[in-house]
Amino acid sequence: MVPVSVGQAGNVSGLLLSLILSEQVQNRTDSVDFGPSQLWCHRFAGLRSYATPHSQFFAPSEGIMLPAGSYNNKVAFITGGGTGLGRAMTGVLSQLGAQCVIASRKLEVLQQTATEISSQTGNKVHAVQCDVRDPQAVSRCVDQMVELTGLPDVIINNAAGNFICPSERLSANGWKSITDIVLNGTAFVTLELGKRLIQNQKGASFLAITTIYAESGSGFVVPSASAKAGVEALYKSLAAEWGRYGHRFNIIQPGPIRTKGAFSRLDPTGTFEKSMIGRIPTGRLGKPAELANLAAYLSSDYASWMSGAVIRFDGGEYVSMAGEFNELRKVTDDQWKMLETMIRSTKGS
Ligand SMILES: CCCCCCCCCCC/C=C\C=C\C(=O)SCCNC(=O)CCNC(=O)[C@H](O)C(C)(C)COP(=O)(O)OP(=O)(O)OC[C@H]1O[C@@H](n2cnc3c(N)ncnc32)[C@H](O)[C@@H]1OP(=O)(O)O
Numbered sequence: 512m513v514p515v516s517v518g519q520a521g522n523v524s525g526l527l528l529s530l531i532l533s534e535q536v537q538n539r540t541d542s543v544d545f546g547p548s549q550l551w552c553h554r555f556a557g558l559r560s561y562a563t564p565h566s567q568f569f570a571p572s573e574g575i576m577l578p579a580g581s582y583n584n585k586v587a588f589i590t591g592g593g594t595g596l597g598r599a600m601t602g603v604l605s606q607l608g609a610q611c612v613i614a615s616r617k618l619e620v621l622q623q624t625a626t627e628i629s630s631q632t633g634n635k636v637h638a639v640q641c642d643v644r645d646p647q648a649v650s651r652c653v654d655q656m657v658e659l660t661g662l663p664d665v666i667i668n669n670a671a672g673n674f675i676c677p678s679e680r681l682s683a684n685g686w687k688s689i690t691d692i693v694l695n696g697t698a699f700v701t702l703e704l705g706k707r708l709i710q711n712q713k714g715a716s717f718l719a720i721t722t723i724y725a726e727s728g729s730g731f732v733v734p735s736a737s738a739k740a741g742v743e744a745l746y747k748s749l750a751a752e753w754g755r756y757g758h759r760f761n762i763i764q765p766g767p768i769r770t771k772g773a774f775s776r777l778d779p780t781g782t783f784e785k786s787m788i789g790r791i792p793t794g795r796l797g798k799p800a801e802l803a804n805l806a807a808y809l810s811s812d813y814a815s816w817m818s819g820a821v822i823r824f825d826g827g828e829y830v831s832m833a834g835e836f837n838e839l840r841k842v843t844d845d846q847w848k849m850l851e852t853m854i855r856s857t858k859g860s
């Protein structure tokens with residue numbers, strides 16, 4: 512064992528202190544540099560890569576995981592299916608044989624996505640305008656879907672709204688805007704479809720896309736955190752209640768996956784991306800295709816015994832932020848030698 516002197520012990524503390532301080536400076540959020548370099552980074556987001564070297568161990572597999580035809584003769588309804596993760600899930604389900612119905616506010620966006628995906632997969636994708644905040648609009652949308660495809664086998668509640676905002680700056684309408692889309696919208700879609708499916712004695716798989724902070728809560732996205740927690744309670748409750756009607760309810764909590772919708776509202780300057788990736792044990796962002804494969808599995812017959820499940824899909828970010836000692840990742844081998852020597856040399860309490 513290497514003997515340790517008082518002077519060395521002082522060095523270790525100094526070293527650790529400067530390490531911690533430099534981390535605090537790098538991660539400080541009370542004063543953030545939104546200077547031109549950060550803005551430049553954001554504008555050229557497509558060219559930037561902050562993935563860490565160890566992310567090589569966790570290279571994404573973006574091919575479709577389930578066997579071809581897994582969704583033949585199935586109908587899938589995806590809210591927010593025109594963009595981002597909803598679009599990726601629609602693409603995978605369509606490729607696997609499903610007839611898809613995508614719904615959101617912007618009909619043109621939906622129609623373009625529908626045309627692009629249909630032309631790639633050869634399977635029909637229908638675009639239906641619907642603001643999920645309005646229960647009558649949801650009911651009309653379901654009427655339209657019944658005409659087009661019949662009732663669905665798969666429902667994915669993916670539509671959401673979010674923005675970062677200190678809660679003291681949040682207006683009542685800002686709160687309402689997010690909670691209406693996320694919690695009420697999911698409830699209106701689920702109740703409308705659930706009741707019609709029950710009337711028709713048809714089973715179905717319901718999937719909700721929430722977020723890792725639905726569990727922990729999070730400052731600066733308080734309406735989203737509150738509404739997503741409500742969605743999780745809704746889905747877990749219905750998993751218990753509606754199994755008897757042939758309905759399964761599951762939840763995916765994604766960690767950060769680059770989409771224009773999310774990143775433009777949650778990190779508009781690109782300032783926080785690097786530190787965020789630094790705390791993800793797998794060292795990179797998730798990919799839409801990875802999320803889409805998980806959603807396709809959970810919504811498929813391969814998962815017919817799966818209900819009431821909450822799947823965290825975040826590269827390890829949640830546990831990495833939760834553990835009190837996880838910052839010790841930054842201690843070097845030499846520092847560990849000194850720390851161990853100090854600890855072992857302590858006798859008694
Ligand atoms: C340490 C930081 C780490 C950063 C990490 C970054 C990356 C993280 C990735 C992980 C993400 C995790 C979870 C993600 C969850 C998501 O849901 S992402 C999906 C986001 N997508 C969307 O939001 C798409 C849809 N959104 C919208 O359409 C709009 O943004 C909106 C506002 C939700 C709804 O639009 P609309 O109905 O047109 O509403 P408005 O009339 O414009 O506004 C309604 C009220 O809200 C107030 N408002 C709007 N924007 C803001 C803002 N930025 N700040 C404060 N208030 C806002 C607006 O003023 C209205 O209120 P008033 O009438 O009172 O003025």
Ligand SMILES: NC(=O)C1=CN([C@@H]2O[C@H](COP(=O)(O)OP(=O)(O)OC[C@H]3O[C@@H](n4cnc5c(N)ncnc54)[C@H](OP(=O)(O)O)[C@@H]3O)[C@@H](O)[C@H]2O)C=CC1
Nearest residue numbers: 591594595596615616617642643670671767768770772773
């Ligand atoms: N990307 C990420 O890192 C993460 C995303 N998530 C979740 O993933 C899901 C998809 O997000 P993402 O793809 O990133 O972001 P997007 O912004 O691309 O997706 C949100 C979708 O919701 C639709 N939408 C919004 N408001 C309404 C409304 N009132 N009625 C109907 N549809 C509406 C939008 O379409 P339109 O504007 O046409 O209405 C849009 O297609 C969301 O539930 C989000 O909370 C969770 C954790 C991380």
